[in-house]
Amino acid sequence: MAEHDHEHDPDHQHDHDHDHQHTHKPGHSHSHSHAVAADADRKWLWSALLLLLVFMAGEVVVGFAAQSLALISDAAHMLTDAASIALALVAMRLAARPARGGYTYGLKRAEILSAQANGVTLLVLSAWLGYEAVTRLLSPPEVEGALVLVTALVGVVVNVAATWCLSRANRSSLNVEGAFQHVLTDLYAFVATAVAGAVVLFTGFVRADAIASLVVVALMLRAGTGLVRDSARIFLEAAPAGVDPDAVADRLVSAPQVEEVHDLHIWEITSNEPALSAHVLVTPGGDCHAVQRELQRRLREEYRITHTTLQVDHVGGDGPDGLLQIAPDSAAAAAAAAAADAARGHCDDTHGPVHRAGPHPH
Known part of the structure; x- marks a missing residue:
């Protein structure tokens, strides 16, 4: 799905270059200071x-x-x-x-x-x-x-x-x-x-x-x-003091079109230079680029995390309507969901808890 989105989206490279240019100039002034x-x-x-x-x-x-x-x-x-x-x-x-x-x-x-x-x-x-x-x-x-x-x-x-x-x-x-x-x-x-x-x-x-x-x-x-x-x-790559990774993941998964966040990692490169990476799944047909920009905005404005790497993909079609089926909250259901994710090829070995969204308002 990730390859399909990137290969057949003619705006992907343009958006990536635009985002890079948009963030590159502040980085220069930041380095100068x-x-x-x-x-x-x-x-x-x-x-x-x-x-x-x-x-x-x-x-x-x-x-x-x-x-x-x-x-x-x-x-x-x-x-x-x-x-x-x-x-x-x-x-x-x-x-x-x-x-x-x-x-x-x-x-x-x-x-x-x-x-x-x-x-x-x-x-x-x-x-x-x-x-x-x-x-x-x-x-x-x-x-x-x-x-x-x-x-x-x-x-x-x-x-x-x-x-x-x-x-x-x-x-x-x-x-x-x-x-x-x-x-x-x-x-x-x-x-x-x-x-x-x-x-x-x-x-x-x-x-x-x-x-x-x-x-x-x-x-x-x-x-x-x-x-x-x-x-x-x-x-030891621990999260910065005062930052709760679970709370950050819950905040990300509450964004519109986001169905799931997993493989979330938050660490510090050095003092006061936090970094974050995560795998984000969005609803079928959702705008991956818009979701990525919204999540980066939340991380920047609410947590002061500007060094982010977000892999954004569409949810695979497991359900009758092409939507990810959210199973009841149980250990067996969570294991089944993780196995389903692996079968779809998203992550063979997920690190850390998986955060899933509730039903999104239409």
Whole structure:
């Protein structure tokens, strides 16, 4: 049926070319705005990176001089901050490359790899710092409270500046968000370290240094878990957060002339770039092109999904009037309907649930 519709419809190629031309121009302006945004993001990331590297070098020296695990852990975390920003910059450069060869999406998911790497490093570092903090709780060393306090206060200022720089970049990108979470937890760490330094200086309670480190560990675990979870959703081709594929399918199948939607897949190519593919069956004699345009409009306006691939065919003639027979709602009926679909040659192996429409109003 699909071959018949396309081969004998003289307007098919014209409509396809028209649709392609209609969507191609906005795509160019969209790419241009992405390029401008990426350049601005890189500028803010470079600014934050330079701030962190300069301060980190001094903090390592002071941390060892003051015998402060909190300062050393802050410096270690700051090293991962710098690495995360550098990784984000590399990933942004790779993602900007055009698609070619076997990489039909380009290298857009390099940014998701960067985000996942940032999340994993946060989790690994939190495990090491947690162990060291517990050790120092049991056997606390002498800590120079004054050095810790002064260095931590300077660190707060530096990290506020770095966090502000990253907040100016596009945080809807999981890549940028990964770097931002690194620096934000570092800011919290310096606040906790400053409090610990003040406690050690004025009360002599040296265990405050290790307690501050445990607070930082908890923040790192929270940020790292979120980054790993969100990046894993994209790698596992899960639907974007907040999008229910069944609800989307029900919305599509409610369109005029649509009888069935199956093989519906929704995923993200990279952050904020959702994509959808589906097989749509329309009533015999229905306008496949009009249905396709209506479904694309709904997806674009209601779900902000613009990267769509819809295979639109006519329903096969199983019933006396050439209409698909909708059987009662039961497992056996659904299996029979799926078998009938396969017999008609639509899909030999349907993935996911099949969504069928009720009677359409005449």
